[in-house]
Amino acid sequence: MDEIRKVIRDYVVKEYLEEGDDREIREDTPLITGGIVDSFSMVSLKRFLERKYSIQIPDAEATPQAFDTVNSIAALVTRFTKA
């Protein structure tokens, strides 16, 4: 789980923060409601995770709530990895 969190966090920092943006991304930092990731850009994160972990996250499960923090995303990935 910690490894998954790290992968997600690193991807979020690389993919969504602009150069010079030094906001800290913690495991409970609100990503979507906090304006760091918009709902369009969320697609690339979902796609990245599906490829990385060879899983399929159904669109119905890929809600802005489920993708709002590193913790909630990690929980989702774990659930589908086990499934």
Add this chain to the structure above:
Amino acid sequence: MAYSGKARESYQNELANLRGQGLFKEERYIHAPQGAEIEVEFPTGNPPRKVINMCANNYLGLSSHPEVVAAAHAGLDHRGYGMSSVRFICGTQDIHRELENKLTEFLGTEDTLLFPSCMDANAGVFEAILTEQDVMIADRLVHASIVDGMRLCKAMQDTFKHSDMGHLEEKLAEHQDKRFRMVITDGVFSMDGDIAKLDEIVRLAEKHDAMVFVDDSHASGFIGRTGRGTHEHCGVVGRIDVITTTLGKALGGASGGCVAGRRELVEMCRQRARPYLFSNTVAPVIVSGALKVLDLISATTERRDTLERNTLYWRKLLTDAGFDIKPGESPIVPVMLYNAKLAQDVARDLFAEGIYAVGFFFPVVAKGQARIRTQLSAAHEKRHLDAAIAAFIKVGKKYEILGLGKNQIIEKYGL
């Protein structure tokens, strides 16, 4: 009664919240045609005052140009007021097709289709030409109308960091499994006034087999040596697959927009774009005015040259005075204040000094990026800009922001 007390109360609370957050928008009533100087009633109920307009999209000063007004009058006389129809039933006059052909020639595309607005063009175009087999890769700062249009389309949505070509290339490579890729960008970005790197975008798109879409609403008529737009400025005329633009800014400022581009893509919009199919035709009076606008700006570059001179002059005045402005070449010149309340206070004080300019803050721009967006027009004369800078300096001194950079303004006023 379906509109219950509960519903009314709920909406009243929501509106009160908007007011509480300083996000409530109020219209100001203008008692004059659009121009460099207008008479504005504000606050509502006060007698109108003459102010210098620094916030219109009237880039070429054609909104009230006598020849455009005369052409619109003639159109009204010869083709009537309304068509009472969508285009494909009985709403297409000879002048609609004439305007489409002129836009095609002006923009250097293969064909053009008129829409009631560019908002409608953007809302309809993606769904008409892309499917779930495709991907749309948009700059993260594209206009809200593009975001809405993408939401209506079944193609996969992805984004790249603003004007970051390395990131765009990563995305293009990543999506090679899709049938079609479309890179989506504004030509000139409306909030920062910066110009898309269309030459690089086109190069990457050609390398990775992608189409290119540009919304040139804040460019058509004045960006590029002869005002054709961002594609002319970047030397890629004929290599953009879809251009959407508006008649509601530089090109007369009334209303109406279009999709211009590859013949088949435009035809797909004629067959499938819902805002085209299910919305009324552009009124004859507007079509007639727009035809005259294209005649005027095709005959001479005088107006866009004046706009360019005004832009250079205004940018120099602000810089010399010590304001923190977004650098660039476009006539959108944001004066950065960072703090939302400061932006509102400065705009209010400028109005008291006879200058109409608007403060923009979250959610229109990112948090901590509040600014006064000033916009130049070919209708501005030197005296307007000299008067405007005098007012800016007076207000800037009051808030002690002249000569301060980003960090110093934030230190003084917070975010």
